[in-house]
Amino acid sequence: MSLLIRLLQALALLLFVGAATAEHTSNWAVLVSTSRFWFNYRHLANVLSLYRTVKRLGIPDSQIILMLPDDMACNPRNAFPGTVYSNADRAVDLYGDNIEVDYRGYEVTVENFIRLLTDRLDEDVPRSKRLGSDAGSNVLVYMTGHGGDQFLKFQDAEEIGAWDLADAFGQMWEKKRYHELLFMIDTCQANTMYTHFYSPNIVATGSSELDQSSYSHHADNDVGVAVIDRWTYYVLEFLETQVTSANSKLTLGDLFDSYDMSKIHSQPGVRWDLFPGGEQEGRLRTVVDFFGNVQNVEIENANATDPGSLKEDLAEIARLVEKWRKRDEEYSAILGNSSQSQSEGAQSHTVQLSSKKPVGATKMAEAGSWGKRLVGLSVVGACTAVWVAGSILGRSA
């Protein structure tokens, strides 16, 4: 019997080996807009649209890093305060009730972005501002802004080079911070940004080739500025109309095939060569591998009896608790004074649980003015004495 099970297991193993290597355990998204000011409304709208999509497909806020360098919703020039739209029909308010911006305003810098990717952050940076991905995480990196040949401008003040980005991804790979990575960029000459990548398991796609501009899709006359970029618009159109649920089986190949140059007005690019198996293998990845979230909830069957199941564990834990209580009682019996020992026992249990004592504020003593004045007088006196002595000595010399 057991032999048969072994055999079956081995068979199952053979079947699953392929799937096991392709599987990831979590999804992270890093969505970055790099430009501020009102006329760059569309870049923030791009990012917010994508944010909405990945959230819809199940990536929780805690696994989305959203970087917005400006606040369009509260811009005084916004005719619709508190809202951001990516379409002139203004059907969906992207700002909505629930957006969690992790890096905003002047926090969106090249340095912070690279630190985020490589996790070289201060110890006290909260977890919500960190990319907590690991070797099992699929990471989506989306960037938009104004760029040029092998650079992307951040905030009008600085720029990130294609080399910096490649090195950051290289370091992520070294430290096993991603399983597979989808890099998307919508900017002028976007495809130049991924030319220097060298770490494996990256699929990169951009909106336009070298010496090509990326264009905005349309403007909203009431908002007064362009509200979305073309490439992002058509990517979103695909995601919104075709990838309707987190169980969608559409692949990256389908997504990239949907690029239509006559609509986008620039030549989008895709880079496959870093992906193991190249284009052939990469095309098979589903869109929700990157835009969705894996969450395999495991229900505990209260009636199962196999080893490690809930029931058996419960019995073991109950025994442990029982034993512990006995020890406690013995301990208190030894001590005699039960109440005192209880608290002490509690203390010994919670050695690991007790938190650090907060550092208290320093007490400010009220001015001991006379003491200080005495010090002052003596200092002035000493200086004067030296001075007078100096005058006498100096003159005599």
Next chain:
Amino acid sequence: MTSKNGDHGSPQTSSTLKADPKPSAQRVPPPETPEAIQTRFRVIAAFWAVIIFLGFPIWWKTTSIYRAHLPIQEMADWADGKTCRPVFPLEIHVAAPTMQLPESQHLVRTTQHALDDLNEFAAHHLRLKLTNDTETSTAQGIDNTPITGSMMDDAPDTALTVRVVAQEGLATPRSELRADTTQLDIFYPPSQVPIPSSSNPPLSVFIAEELQRLYSEEKATIAYILSGGAAGRDSESISRRLRRSMKYADTYHLSFSLFTPGSAPSSWDIEAAVQEYLSPLLHAFGPISNFTIDTQVQLYATFSPMAPPPVYDETESAWTLKKEDLSAFINAAEWPLNPSIGNGPTLNFILYVPDPSQSPMVVKENRASSWIVPQWGGVFLLNPPLEQAGQSGSQTNPGHITQESLRPAFMTFSHQLLTLLGTPTTPASLPLRLQSLIRVRAATLLLSASSTMGSLARLTESLAAIPIPATVASSVSTTLAQLSSTCSHLREGRFGAALTSARIAETEAERSFFEKSMVGQVYFPDEHKVAVYLPLLGPIGVPLLVSLMKELKRLVAGWKARRRSTA
């Protein structure tokens, strides 16, 4: 920038130029006095002295990138597994109080043979050792886990004690694992006492098989980890288990939350419950990780609008949630579940008390009331008995949840904690499982710290422009030292000590890789450097250089003239 530099260049320029004491009419250039020439020489020398003796050292010091020396080769060797091949020799004590000494020695020898024959994974092997002291291990339970003893001395940890006892009235040997200790009792019919001549007595075979079975999961797990998750038996279930469990951390933060859609229950005996049900387990985990705990009660916590609502099931007479909808159960957007406290990862445990109108609530498929969210935490649906509220006759949840009614929830949470921390599911004794976890964690940490070292070594070599502060070098040397002590502890079977070293190694390795100052503009193109230096060198450098050239020319001319005159 040019104008700025031009500006501070100007007074210097003018002063140097004016240092040439030739403000005379052009028609009759007056002869320069030797003193004037000497003064000019001194002025130029003064400026150049500052540049050479202060300027160049400062330039050198401030623009060079400090790169501490790292033992690259050694680090790479660790990462490639050349330095250390981890082995896991488990020491198992055998006590046979009912046997004669030669018999028991023979039993141990033959059992060891049988074990060695059965074992197919060389890194993990069991070593039997005969001991006479029958009572040593009976007292050894969860409270004095092997570490506490072996931290002091060099003796290997005792993984298990096998007590071989004769029992009348048995046909075949029988084994019994004591669930709360590290002791395996083997009962055998007295007739099966191994005869010294037999090379393969059935009792030995039986014991060997029992032991093999006991450690098969651990063995498979370690094999899986050491091979990098590529091969091995049961790799599917192991990888599933490993994927479900949290990444190792020195400190985990446990967050217990009571969520309810209404106003009741608004309090729970959480402190007592944690104390009573959880702290024994946490204490048992002490050698492996530390824990911090916080708790919260959140009233009026609604489901997210997109989540499918529970459905009333007539047959079950309960509100049911479908399995595939459970991932949407937690309203991540609105429930305050992401406390960014402390350094460690957070494990969330949610106790959900459904609204009286939706009580009881269970999972549709199997009427379970709890589930695990991999790498995140667990959920427990608590359906307390409803109370009649006053005259209206409507039912409400009790306002307070007592410690006793929290018992099932906390037992489940404890189980979920075990699962999420990656505790192996077998054998059936918790102390053994924790010991097994210690070995698994030690192996994981050893590998992960080693691979971090390799990553850092490669990073150092590939990015020549990145600074490497001295703290990184010291972290690296600590890591390497701790790694080798981990390795030797493992070899000698002191797994608790090995884990302690591996924990330090891991922490230091992470610290060295994630050193804050090892970032910045890694790439700085040369044209930028020109842009930085040119405005500086232009206005200041040119007059200085010109004056230097003039002065040198004069010196050379003077020297030649003197030679000519002497010649």
Next chain:
Amino acid sequence: MAVDRRKVAVFGAAFVLRLLLICLFPSLPDLLTGRVEVSTPVNSFKRLQEGLYLYTRNVSPYDGGVFHQAPLLLPLFSLLPDVNSNPIPTAIFYFLVDLVNAHALATISESGQSVQSRLHSAMRKHIRWDGTSVAAWFLFNPFTIATCLARSTSVFTTSGILLAVSNAVSGNTLNAMLALGLASYLSMYPALLFVPLALLCYDQRAQKSAQAPSSGLFILQHGAILSGSIAGLLGLSILITGNFWEFMSATYGFHLLVPDLTPNVGLWWYFFIEMFDSFREFFLGVFWLHLASYVGGLTARLRRQPLFIITSLLGVFAVFKPYPSISDASLYFALLPLYRHLFPLMRYTFFAISALLYSSLLGPAFYHLWIYAGSGNANFFYAITLVWSLGLSILLADSIFAALRDEWEQDHPERKGQEVKQV
């Protein structure tokens, strides 16, 4: 000692003018204290008060990173009554310091060192102002008045420098070094004046005694006195603050590393805001070296006129210091009238003075546009500080040129008055 009536009148008038100003405009001192042109992070009275508050409450004054001035100021100011309830005593204290400075200036002027030193004698000795006029020029200079009313602690550095010079010219070399020690202790950069000041002392000594002492030994001796006085003051500071490294890094470290880039009238702040981070340290070195490199060159070139070296160096500091304020300019302007005899030789005075006037009028306006009205940006104010520095630099270069011309005329008396041209 005969009372010089004119001098008393000038000093009295200056005192009364200041008193009138604070009585008529009680908010003026606080307004000036807040101006970036007057108060820099290293001399601001507001910051001093913060430090004082902490000090009197037995908390380290450098906690909180606001106070960056020398610790000995604290016991001194703890003697004065609280400035918020009773501002007059503090103000009068500052007035008196100003008068002391003016007196020192008058002493320097009356010594005639500026026109007639051991190695040099100016050609136009007759064109000069007497001590009282020089003092009046200092006392009624609006920059000096503003500095005094703003209670900037630079006035103590000014005192140190002026007393050092006045003691040097009157032959008390010991006190000169002590005073320079005080100035260096307060704001560090006056230590660069050591070489010219020692030369001045040496010339004085050589003039008085029959045989000149050995110059190397003399300089070593005085260097030792200077270091001794600084060490003594630092020792006192340790007694007061208790933590040596804390106050060293908060005061001198702050001067050296320039972490606070609050706008001021200098050139550093804007440059270091714009600088790439990786080059920051390098350019810190460059800027400090630039400041220091003048000492050697000017000393070598103008060896014959040590007092003029000091004056010119003070001008250089007023432009190229990390945290300059108008008080540094006022010190330079105070010493410049000593060289009244050079004025006829200066050729760009009109341009320099109009640049200075232009920038001192437009500076506050542009600052307002940038910070308060929001209709300008940092470049507005920075452009004005450039003009200000340009004006000062022109004045400085022009005066140095005039001094050289004067020396040259001394060497070639036959060419006096001829039209000259710089080659």
